[in-house]
Amino acid sequence: MRVAVLGAGVIGVSTAYYLAERGHSVTLIDSAASVASATSMANGAQLSYSYTDAMARPEFVPKIPGLMLGMDPAVRVKSLGNLALVPWGLRFLAQCTSKKARENTLAVLKTALRSRDLMTELQQRLDLKFSHRRAGKLVLLGDAAAVAGARKRAEMKRSCGCETQVLTPAQALEMEPALVAMEGAFAGAVYSDSDEVGDPLAFSVELTRWLVANRDVELRLSEEVRGICSERGRLTGIRTNQGEFQFDAAVVCLGPWSESLLRPLGVRPRIYPVRGYSLTLPPGEQAPSVSITSIKHRMVFSRVGEVIRIAGFADFLGSDTRGDEQRIRTLLNTALRFAPEAADYGAVDKKPWGGFRAMTPSGRPLVGSTRMPGLFVNVGHGMLGWTLACATAQDAAEAVSVNTVVSYRPLPS
Ligand SMILES: Cc1cc2nc3c(=O)[nH]c(=O)nc-3n(C[C@H](O)[C@H](O)[C@H](O)COP(=O)(O)OP(=O)(O)OC[C@H]3O[C@@H](n4cnc5c(N)ncnc54)[C@H](O)[C@@H]3O)c2cc1C
Numbered sequence: 001m002r003v004a005v006l007g008a009g010v011i012g013v014s015t016a017y018y019l020a021e022r023g024h025s026v027t028l029i030d031s032a033a034s035v036a037s038a039t040s041m042a043n044g045a046q047l048s049y050s051y052t053d054a055m056a057r058p059e060f061v062p063k064i065p066g067l068m069l070g071m072d073p074a075v076r077v078k079s080l081g082n083l084a085l086v087p088w089g090l091r092f093l094a095q096c097t098s099k100k101a102r103e104n105t106l107a108v109l110k111t112a113l114r115s116r117d118l119m120t121e122l123q124q125r126l127d128l129k130f131s132h133r134r135a136g137k138l139v140l141l142g143d144a145a146a147v148a149g150a151r152k153r154a155e156m157k158r159s160c161g162c163e164t165q166v167l168t169p170a171q172a173l174e175m176e177p178a179l180v181a182m183e184g185a186f187a188g189a190v191y192s193d194s195d196e197v198g199d200p201l202a203f204s205v206e207l208t209r210w211l212v213a214n215r216d217v218e219l220r221l222s223e224e225v226r227g228i229c230s231e232r233g234r235l236t237g238i239r240t241n242q243g244e245f246q247f248d249a250a251v252v253c254l255g256p257w258s259e260s261l262l263r264p265l266g267v268r269p270r271i272y273p274v275r276g277y278s279l280t281l282p283p284g285e286q287a288p289s290v291s292i293t294s295i296k297h298r299m300v301f302s303r304v305g306e307v308i309r310i311a312g313f314a315d316f317l318g319s320d321t322r323g324d325e326q327r328i329r330t331l332l333n334t335a336l337r338f339a340p341e342a343a344d345y346g347a348v349d350k351k352p353w354g355g356f357r358a359m360t361p362s363g364r365p366l367v368g369s370t371r372m373p374g375l376f377v378n379v380g381h382g383m384l385g386w387t388l389a390c391a392t393a394q395d396a397a398e399a400v401s402v403n404t405v406v407s408y409r410p411l412p413s
Pocket residue numbers: 006007008009010011012029030031032035036037038039040041042043044045046047048223224225226253254255256257274275276277278300311312313354355356357358379380381382383384385386387388
């Protein structure tokens with residue numbers, strides 16, 4: 001099978017890997033001049049296998065009016081004229097029941113745990129260099145209600161074999177002494193021992209290099225995908241700024257840009273682009289080694305190789321990036337107040353970055369076939385694309401392969 005993988009972020013590159021392992025001939029196409037130069041470039045770097053808690057849950061609903069009014073500096077919502085947000089927001093609200101939150105959290109958890117095993121397997125085979133290590137992860141909780149909620153979710157996750165612990169502040173401090181230099185009390189923390197960190201950009205670059213050298217994989221950069229070609233309802237190829245090309249199948253891995261390619265075909269993944277930002281700095285005197293998430297500040301700190309990655313915020317502004325500079329300044333000031341010794345904030349090059357999380361209302365990615373035979377998707381990974389990359393890529397490759405069998409199976413006599 002000749003398969004086009006559209007988009008060379010961490011999802012597209014991982015999908016190319018699992019397709020190539022199944023013996024397909026893969027063409028990986030991206031409009032950018034290098035792989036992983038969009039949302040996969042400088043994200044929080046956390047392989048957050050245990051912390052898959054759905055954002056859509058009942059406790060979130062009372063916070064919405066405050067968020068809309070701009071009362072949380074870590075969230076910006078453009079409500080006027082932001083037409084795409086309304087239907088997405090209504091779907092998101094429909095997911096905010098206890099039942100749906102439980103289903104969504106556990107579904108993503110199972111995928112994440114599978115991803116962890118697949119990442120271990122992949123690393124045993126290829127030994128890629130991307131500052132990958134088992135860092136553990138602490139999620140700091142602001143008050144007693146948050147601790148009680150976290151205890152319930154930890155119990156629920158245990159049924160899937162996920163061992164997270166809820167720690168007291170003293171226990172958390174023992175786990176990560178650098179917390180002593182972080183501002184404000186916290187009421188407790190969720191600790192996941194087996195969570196990891198790794199640089200998604202280095203992973204994507206290294207894996208692509210390996211694929212091109214060792215498998216039937218072609219990389220085509222600076223080529224913009226403009227449409228899907230079809231005959232009698234079946235995909236026959238793709239159209240790019242370079243012309244039309246025949247393929248047996250295509251997997252759309254365009255993250256937040258998937259919607260505009262798919263909508264004319266009647267495929268609606270219902271993705272909203274939620275913007276977040278990061279800074280990458282040299283470590284400070286009290287740089288944490290364990291990954292830290294502060295729920296109150298909507299911010300993560302990850303030690304990736306020789307640097308500290310600080311990432312966070314959630315802006316619902318459509319594709320508007322005009323406020324990036326100011327938002328990155330706010331991120332820097334919040335980090336400086338919260339964790340003044342975690343990083344060398346005076347560094348000249350702070351490597352400011354912004355990316356769009358492709359969020360579905362449920363927080364679950366969409367992986368598999370579409371109504372058009374030959375056309376597949378691997379999109380909507382939201383806050384956890386790096387974490388879920390291996391498992392969703394394997395699922396996408398499986399869907400392509402199974403469909404092949406179905407479409408080419410001889411008719412029964
Ligand atoms: C601030 C922030 C922090 C995050 N932290 C974490 C974290 O700690 N852990 C985690 O698991 N996840 C995290 N995420 C989420 C994660 O980064 C994403 O889910 C993941 O990168 C999505 O990968 P992707 O390949 O789907 O998308 P992308 O990396 O955006 O790839 C899509 C690709 O499509 C290309 N493209 C677009 N249009 C076209 C076209 N027409 N033709 C050809 N190519 C095109 C783009 O150039 C791009 O390379 C974070 C996200 C943000 C914003």
